[in-house]
């Protein structure tokens with residue numbers, strides 16, 4: 001078996017989610033694990049990929065992959081899969097990775113298992129774990145052909161370095177299909193962030209709902225997230241109301257996350273929100289209604305007013321850290 005991992009990077013830093021998938025692939029210990037890095041600075045990131053278990057890094061710095069567009073990356077991965085003889089390709093979920101994985105599945109006629117939270121080798125066969133029925137059960141899933149493709153839910157694996165750091169590096173420049181380079185990115189804006197981690201990468205998420213009362217009160221969530229070193233999430237109700245950007249929405253029609261700690265502020269816990277965050281490690285909810293559904297799946301429930309509790313909590317966290 002030989003596994004290839006698609007590594008995403010932003011601002012010359014490899015994404016924690018894809019490093020987690022790489023570390024997991026390496027921990028399976030079955031054959032050499034390869035990694036693909038595309039875009040400006042790809043080659044310089046090879047050593048970092050080696051620390052997380054990549055034995056070989058395929059680096060592509062072509063102008064065609066300079067922008068974060070999927071189709072040129074499909075060409076790249078299709079060529080690397082063929083040249084390297086890889087039978088498994090793994091992705092950490094992101095908007096870009098999901099597009100690339102879907103495109104690669106179509107290109108190679110390969111099976112793609114989506115939204116996995118784990119994978120293991122059982123009697124020499126890859127077996128994926130996929131939450132089903134609104135995350136109430138886990139289903140074992142497999143592949144009936146190779147290459148096997150898998151996309152993992154954000155936060156599925158810790159990005160734990162395994163030593164090394166000096167992988168073989170190969171420059172690769174695929175033949176791009178005409179349609180792959182037909183799309184041009186005309187503009188790109190960075191979302192304003194307080195400098196903390198992205199929702200996909202965060203170990204801690206502080207999410208706000210309608211119980212915050214008004215858009216300006218999202219500073220309560222932001223301050224607590226900052227104190228905890230986390231990211232801010234939101235429910236659809238507040239996103240629809242224009243209180244917070246769509247990119248922060250968690251749930252059925254937003255992002256699925258599984259941070260180590262999820263703090264829900266003024267969130268009722270509707271099923272559509274629950275499916276996006278219930279696999280979080282520890283769930284803490286603050287809600288003034290003791291009968292709010294969120295308390296049914298919280299590890300710690302605080303019945304009270306967010307406006308009274310959150311500033312004090314933030315102060316306590318700051319004091320403890322400082």
Ligand SMILES: Cc1cc2nc3c(=O)[nH]c(=O)nc-3n(C[C@H](O)[C@H](O)[C@H](O)COP(=O)(O)OP(=O)(O)OC[C@H]3O[C@@H](n4cnc5c(N)ncnc54)[C@H](O)[C@@H]3O)c2cc1C
Pocket residue numbers: 208209210211212213234235236237238249250251252253254255265266267268269270271272273276286287288289292304305306307
């Ligand atoms: C097809 C479909 C898809 C959907 N997808 C999503 C999705 O992806 N994500 C999502 O989140 N929702 C989604 N929804 C919407 C979902 O059903 C809920 O409407 C939404 O999650 C509710 O958001 P909320 O908890 O912020 O608001 P509410 O349900 O209004 O809850 C507000 C909570 O705040 C509490 N509260 C009020 N004031 C205070 C205070 N001062 N202090 C403490 N607590 C207070 C209240 O007791 C209440 O429990 C979807 C719905 C549909 C139909």
